[in-house]
Amino acid sequence: MPSTPRTSPRPALLTVGFDLDMTLVDSRPGIHAVFRALSAETGVWIDADLVVTRLGPPLEQELAHWFPADRVQELGDRYRALYPEYAIAPSRAMRGAREAVAAVRAFGGRVIVVTAKHEPNAALHLAHLGIEPDELVGSLWAEAKAEALRAHDARMYVGDHVGDVRGARAAGALSVAVATGPCAERELREAGADVVLSDLGAFPGWLSTYDRSGRGVPPGRGEEGSGRLPDYAEERA
DSSP states (O other), X not given: OOOOOOOXXXXXXXXXXXXXXXXXXXXXXXXXXXXXXXXHHHTOOOOHHHHTTSOSSOHHHHHTTTSOHHHHHHHHHHHHHHHHXXXXXXXXXXXXXXXXXXXXXXXXXXXXXXXXSOHHHHHHHHHHHTOXXXXXXXXXXXXXXXXXXXXXXXXXXXXXXXXXXXXXXXXXXXXXXXXXXXXXXXXXXXXXXXXXXXXXXXHHHHHTXXXXXXXXXXXXXXXXXXXXXXXXXXXXX
């Protein structure tokens, strides 16, 4: 009797993680407004212009520059309560953000957003800008982001901060860095980013060259800033 034709197993979906602030969302105008409101409310001077040059780490680290340690938790809660009123409307999508998410979907992949931001406020940003990830995980920073990346089997993580690079590497994921936040291209490379792009506008072109078998650029062998993978892309260790 004729043998039953064998069918190849469907390849696993590519899951790509993205950071939020200064990767998908330019939240500087909104965060600036919240810190000004918090300053007015507490009577404590805060240099909001300086604050928005170093986005990325958890809110409590920034508040500790301006308030005594015993008030940081209280004022963190107050900041998060003020955030929806002041921060959502002024913030805007980063160049190429929507296109980058669409490129992952066109590739047949899933999109997760993993951010240090309070998750409900992160969700407000994404809804306001019409960016719809498959999953959103908040309140994770640097190596802690690896928890969510591993849980969702993310093969790569895209972010703008050396903390994002560390999170990707801790998860065993490809680190794709964009030089749109506080960290320069050289700093991102030195932190161990596998690929460094000028911004998300270069991401769809880069992704179109990504090996669909799930292979990526081995550490140190990518062409940083070029948006290209080498022809000899090998399995990541």
